[in-house]
Amino acid sequence: MKASANHQREMPTTLTGAFILPTEKQLCIKMLKGLALPILLLVLWEVLSRLGYINTYLLPPPSQIWDRLLTAAVNGQLVRHIGASLYRVFFGFGLALALALPLGFLLGLLPGVRGFLSPSLSFFQQIPAIAWIPMFILWLGIDEASKIAIIVYSAFFPIFLNTFLGIASTDPKLKEVAYTYGLSHWGLMRRVYLPSAAPSVFVGMRLGLSFCWRSLVAAELLGASRGIGYLIQEGREMAQPDLMLVGVFVIGLIGLSLDFIVTRLEKRFLPWQEKVDTEEVQKWQIS
Numbered sequence: 001m002k003a004s005a006n007h008q009r010e011m012p013t014t015l016t017g018a019f020i021l022p023t024e025k026q027l028c029i030k031m032l033k034g035l036a037l038p039i040l041l042l043v044l045w046e047v048l049s050r051l052g053y054i055n056t057y058l059l060p061p062p063s064q065i066w067d068r069l070l071t072a073a074v075n076g077q078l079v080r081h082i083g084a085s086l087y088r089v090f091f092g093f094g095l096a097l098a099l100a101l102p103l104g105f106l107l108g109l110l111p112g113v114r115g116f117l118s119p120s121l122s123f124f125q126q127i128p129a130i131a132w133i134p135m136f137i138l139w140l141g142i143d144e145a146s147k148i149a150i151i152v153y154s155a156f157f158p159i160f161l162n163t164f165l166g167i168a169s170t171d172p173k174l175k176e177v178a179y180t181y182g183l184s185h186w187g188l189m190r191r192v193y194l195p196s197a198a199p200s201v202f203v204g205m206r207l208g209l210s211f212c213w214r215s216l217v218a219a220e221l222l223g224a225s226r227g228i229g230y231l232i233q234e235g236r237e238m239a240q241p242d243l244m245l246v247g248v249f250v251i252g253l254i255g256l257s258l259d260f261i262v263t264r265l266e267k268r269f270l271p272w273q274e275k276v277d278t279e280e281v282q283k284w285q286i287s
Contacts, residue, residue, distance in 0.1 A: 042062045045059075045061065045062055046061050046062050046063060049061035057241070058241060059241065060241055060242040060245065064242050065242050065245050065246060065249070067242075068240075068242040068243055068246050069246045069249075069250075072231075072243070072246060077231075078231075078246070078250070080226065081226055081227055081228050081230065081231045081247075082228065082250065082254065084224075084226035084227045085216060085217070085220065085227040085228045085229070085254075086254070088144065088147050088148060088151060088216055088227070089151060089209075089212060089213055089216055089258075091148060091151075092147075092148045092149075092150075092151025092152050092155065092212055092216075093151060093155050093208065093209055093212055095148070095151075095152045096151070096152045096154075096155035096156045096159060096208060096212065097155075097159060097205075099152070099156060099160075100155070100156045100157075100159035100160035100163060100204075100208070101159065101160075101163055101201070103117075103160055103163075103164075104159070104160045104161070104162070104163025104164040104166075104167065104201075104204075105163060105164075105167055105193075107164045107167075107168075108163065108164045108165075108166070108167025108168045108193075108197070109167060109193070111168075121157075121160070124157075125157045125161075129150050129153045129154040129211070129215040129218075130215060130218050130219075132149075132150065132153060133146075133150060133218065133219050133222055134222075136149045136150055137222070137223055142223045142224075146219070146223075147216060147219045147220065147224065150212075150215050150216065150218075150219045151212040151215065151216055152212075153215075154208070154211040154212040154214075154215040154216075155208035155209065155211055155212040156208070157208075158204045158205075158207035158208040158211060159201070159204040159205060159207075159208040160204070161204065162200045162201060162203050162204025162207070163197060163200065163201050163204055165200055166196065166197030166198070166199070166200030166201055167193055167196075167197045169196075169200075170192060170193055170196040170197065171196065174192050174196065175188065175192060178191065178192045198269070198270055199266075199270060202262065202265075202266040202270065205262055206259055206262045206263070206266075209258050209259070209262060210255060210258075210259060213251075213254070213255050213258060214255070216229070217229040217232075217251055220233075221233050228247050228250055228251055228254075229247075231243065231246070231247040231250075232244050232247035232248065235247065
């Protein structure tokens, strides 16, 4: 009896461990899988460089790029350029949200308005943001305004289109149920349209943030006095490929971090959308 009682008292710990440990193990395996290929490529790159198979002037080894990254971080050069680029991205992305979300909701809720706006919006959607860079510089100058305009233009269409599709594709049965319960227009928006469109809106935000980050770097390459793009351009002018590659890798890391932040926000505000991949728990662990 004592053994049976002790076994019953130990069950919650065993049961919890059965669910937690596979999840933690899976996260570690997933991280190792994602890091395996980059680490392998970096090691191979470093070895080939040291053996003389790669021209280290044209393609510096990872160790040299790392040293240059540390130098740029310590002297404040890297922080200054990253700060300038992030300021432009956040400011322009906020403006894009303020423009794209209301317009997406408007076209999704009012089908009659689509006929007036859809052709013009479809026309501008086909023009890449980089094609507007010379014109924006001509109209707005080489200062911040032209770069902000590029960011707004790049982020607008992914956010707008996904918001519009999210609203327009709301299940009619949900709207019928809402009308049956007598929800007001605001209640219908808050309890039906917003939850239905939210996943699509977050997809648009992720795409828009990615697009505006890439277009910003292109704009900084063509005309800027600060920013990651300018850092790459500076490395080219001074024939310092290690500095150029520092800028390239920083662009990728920051872009990956921004996407991760938006993904975490989506999981935070839309918990019902989170898909957790868990390994099957063996019966003997919970029996």
